[in-house]
Amino acid sequence: MSKKTIGRRxxxxxxxxxxxxxxxxxxxxxxxxxxEQTSVPEILKGSGEVRIATFGGxxxxxxQKAYFEPFEKITGIKVRAFPGSDATKVKAMVETGNVEWDxxxxxxxxxxxxxxxxxxxxxxxxxxxDPGVEAQYRFEYGLEMLVWAQVLAYRTDAFKGAxxxxxxxxxxxxxxxxxxxxxxxxSGGWPEMEFALMAAGVPADKLYPIDIxxxxxxxxxxxxxxxxxxxxxxxxxxLLTDREVTMTTVWNGRMxxxxAAGVPAxxxxxxxxLKRDAWGIPKGAKNKVNAMKFVAYSTMAIPQARVCLGIPYxxxxxxxxxxxxxxxxxxxxxxxxxxxQLVNYNYDWWIDNREAVIPKFNKWLLS
Amino acid sequence: xxxxVQPASLALAxxxxxxxxxxxxxxxxxxxxxxxxxxxxxxxxxxxxxxLLRSVNDPSWTLANYAILFEDVVFQKTFWxxxxxxxxxxxxxxxxxxPVAMGLVRAKSMAPFxxxxxxxxxxxxxxxxxxxWMVLLGRHGLVNEALIAxxxxxxxxxxxxxxxxxxxxxIHILLPYMILPIANALRQIDPSLIRAASGLGATPFxxxxxxxxxxxxxxxxxxxxxxxVLALGFYITPAMVGGPRDITLSMLIAQQVDQLNWAYAATLxxxxxxxxxAILAMARKLPGVGNAFKTSMR
Numbered sequence: 001m002s003k004k005t006i007g008r009r010x011x012x013x014x015x016x017x018x019x020x021x022x023x024x025x026x027x028x029x030x031x032x033x034x035x036e037q038t039s040v041p042e043i044l045k046g047s048g049e050v051r052i053a054t055f056g057g058x059x060x061x062x063x064q065k066a067y068f069e070p071f072e073k074i075t076g077i078k079v080r081a082f083p084g085s086d087a088t089k090v091k092a093m094v095e096t097g098n099v100e101w102d103x104x105x106x107x108x109x110x111x112x113x114x115x116x117x118x119x120x121x122x123x124x125x126x127x128x129x130d131p132g133v134e135a136q137y138r139f140e141y142g143l144e145m146l147v148w149a150q151v152l153a154y155r156t157d158a159f160k161g162a163x164x165x166x167x168x169x170x171x172x173x174x175x176x177x178x179x180x181x182x183x184x185x186x187s188g189g190w191p192e193m194e195f196a197l198m199a200a201g202v203p204a205d206k207l208y209p210i211d212i213x214x215x216x217x218x219x220x221x222x223x224x225x226x227x228x229x230x231x232x233x234x235x236x237x238x239l240l241t242d243r244e245v246t247m248t249t250v251w252n253g254r255m256x257x258x259x260a261a262g263v264p265a266x267x268x269x270x271x272x273x274l275k276r277d278a279w280g281i282p283k284g285a286k287n288k289v290n291a292m293k294f295v296a297y298s299t300m301a302i303p304q305a306r307v308c309l310g311i312p313y314x315x316x317x318x319x320x321x322x323x324x325x326x327x328x329x330x331x332x333x334x335x336x337x338x339x340x341q342l343v344n345y346n347y348d349w350w351i352d353n354r355e356a357v358i359p360k361f362n363k364w365l366l367s
Numbered sequence: 368x369x370x371x372v373q374p375a376s377l378a379l380a381x382x383x384x385x386x387x388x389x390x391x392x393x394x395x396x397x398x399x400x401x402x403x404x405x406x407x408x409x410x411x412x413x414x415x416x417x418x419l420l421r422s423v424n425d426p427s428w429t430l431a432n433y434a435i436l437f438e439d440v441v442f443q444k445t446f447w448x449x450x451x452x453x454x455x456x457x458x459x460x461x462x463x464x465x466p467v468a469m470g471l472v473r474a475k476s477m478a479p480f481x482x483x484x485x486x487x488x489x490x491x492x493x494x495x496x497x498x499x500w501m502v503l504l505g506r507h508g509l510v511n512e513a514l515i516a517x518x519x520x521x522x523x524x525x526x527x528x529x530x531x532x533x534x535x536x537x538i539h540i541l542l543p544y545m546i547l548p549i550a551n552a553l554r555q556i557d558p559s560l561i562r563a564a565s566g567l568g569a570t571p572f573x574x575x576x577x578x579x580x581x582x583x584x585x586x587x588x589x590x591x592x593x594x595x596v597l598a599l600g601f602y603i604t605p606a607m608v609g610g611p612r613d614i615t616l617s618m619l620i621a622q623q624v625d626q627l628n629w630a631y632a633a634t635l636x637x638x639x640x641x642x643x644x645a646i647l648a649m650a651r652k653l654p655g656v657g658n659a660f661k662t663s664m665r
Contacts, residue, residue, distance in 0.1 A: 087627075091627060091629075114627060179525075186606060186621070186622060223611075227525065227528045227610075227611060228528050229611055231606065242505050242507060242508075243507050244506050244528075355626065355628075359439075362622075363441050365611070365612060366444045366445070
């Protein structure tokens with residue numbers, strides 16, 4: 001996942017991916033025939049252009065082939081993609097009246113976090129959105145368009161065959177020795193309080209509302225072993241590759257490339273967090289109508305399925321599965337066997353509480 | 368002092384009655400600098416002012432953000448880490464840079480070659496250099512492998528992602544800023560003074576301590592100031608190679624921007640700017656330092 005926030009770090013992350021991971025990041029498209037969308041409702045057709053901010057990197061490469069190019073062909077609307085999507089940039093654009101993006105790939109959390117401070121996003125026109133898009137992915141100011149997971153990953157050569165599963169094992173440095181890395185707050189990250197709670201034995205369905213103090217107390221037990229609080233998806237991949245850590249948290253899409261390169265590493269889906277990316281349309285976007293059309297098109301079954309074939313992330317459209325081969329379906333976070341091991345990330349709780357969590361986390365980190 | 372009129376200004380006052388036409392030649396330097404001044408005003412001073420203004424007027428006029436500083440433990444610790452890192456790095460640069468500057472000045476035909484070696488890292492991006500340090504300092508990096516091969520350690524030691532890694536990488540990046548002003552000052556020293564010192568029986572060490580060192584003070588001051596002020600604002604390097612607790616002030620600012628607390632981010636930026644300015648102002652009061660920038664510009 002190239003979930004990104006601040007520009008500098010985006011550059012950093014992109015360069016990181018380029019320098020550290022470039023030799024082995026290869027999109028898996030081309031291996032199987034991708035389904036083609038041959039027609040769209042007349043209402044999605046148009047003219048002009050739509051300017052889309054993405055997280056860049058491999059993700060944008062996949063998006064280009066999965067739905068940017070087909071959308072241009074089938075609707076007559078030109079797509080211009082910009083890497084470096086960032087909610088803070090949306091804030092600056094809307095405040096200065098210089099809105100350079102018609103839509104941006106963000107998360108429900110960052111969209112709603114900004115929206116609660118003012119009017120920064122357009123409401124989604126759900127009249128034209130495909131009925132196959134499940135209700136849980138719809139919200140007033142955005143539409144979720146990508147399902148991914150934040151999970152435990154480990155070096156398979158580090159523990160003499162023992163297989164860690166879940167956060168109690170991650171916390172157990174006697175049974176699974178070696179340094180750890182976890183997602184920090186540096187790049188506007190959202191600390192993995194859920195993992196800390198599950199390590200302390202809190203059941204997955206009792207995580208929210210998060211008991212911040214309890215989570216920090218649990219974090220304290222692993223603090224000395226966490227040698228990096230990572231801030232961009234390339235970092236944990238690099239740490240695993242270079243054997244800097246034996247276990248880390250990762251965005252699942254990044255792991256496929258690592259494994260394809262032959263690094264002895266694996267993910268443990270158990271107790272991972274199921275997260276989503278969302279499209280948001282900045283208030284006052286020049287090509288707002290085209291952006292709505294793209295939001296509707298890109299969440300249809302076939303465009304969603306094409307993304308799943310390019311990068312191991314899941315679809316928000318229930319009908320996508322018909323277009324994805326079974327063996328591919330089995331490695332996506334949306335696969336039933338995997339999804340049931342994951343915990344649904346509660347964006348609503350985080351939207352309300354992030355401001356309280358991060359200072360407390362920082363204080364704990366520096367104490 | 369006020370009654371002692373300098374002859375030059377007296378002459379000027381006499382030769383320029385108030386009714387004299389404006390002397391355009393006097394305006395030439397200003398006119399030459401005007402395009403840059405306007406550019407800096409529009410693209411630097413105004414945006415910085417607008418950003419700093421956010422610290423007191425977002426959403427309404429208040430000093431509340433500055434009041435928070437006194438209670439914000441995270442800010443205080445981060446500020447201390449930033450100062451501490453900057454001092455360590457500046458000292459490191461001074462200790463490592465001074466001998467190099469001396470070598471650079473003494474090397475005759477090799478001087479251009481040495482200068483290129485000093486400047487080479489200058490032309491490489493900070494990001495690339497930070498990645499290079501990750502390769503070198505890693506658990507299975509060059510340094511650890513070498514130490515193991517030499518039998519000095521048995522198992523890899525942790526260098527990457529520690530404050531030490533931040534300091535090593537920052538010193539590497541900032542060394543040219545220390546070396547060049549010192550070399551400049553050393554070059555100004557009249558060689559006959561050194562000959563005179565040894566002629567009067569001074570050992571090389573005494574010559575260094577009593578002649579060279581005092582005379583290069585202005586270069587050291589310039590290098591120290593430059594290095595320290597630049598170190599205050601470091602961001603990428605500590606973020607990439609630093610330890611889990613190496614949070615610098617600029618990292619905290621980025622965090623606040625990300626969390627949409629732009630007013631507080633502006634407040635922290637004002638603190639960083641004020642710290643840099645205060646250090647410059649204090650340094651000017653030190654004897655011999657006031658000329659530092661003049662000397663280094665010669």
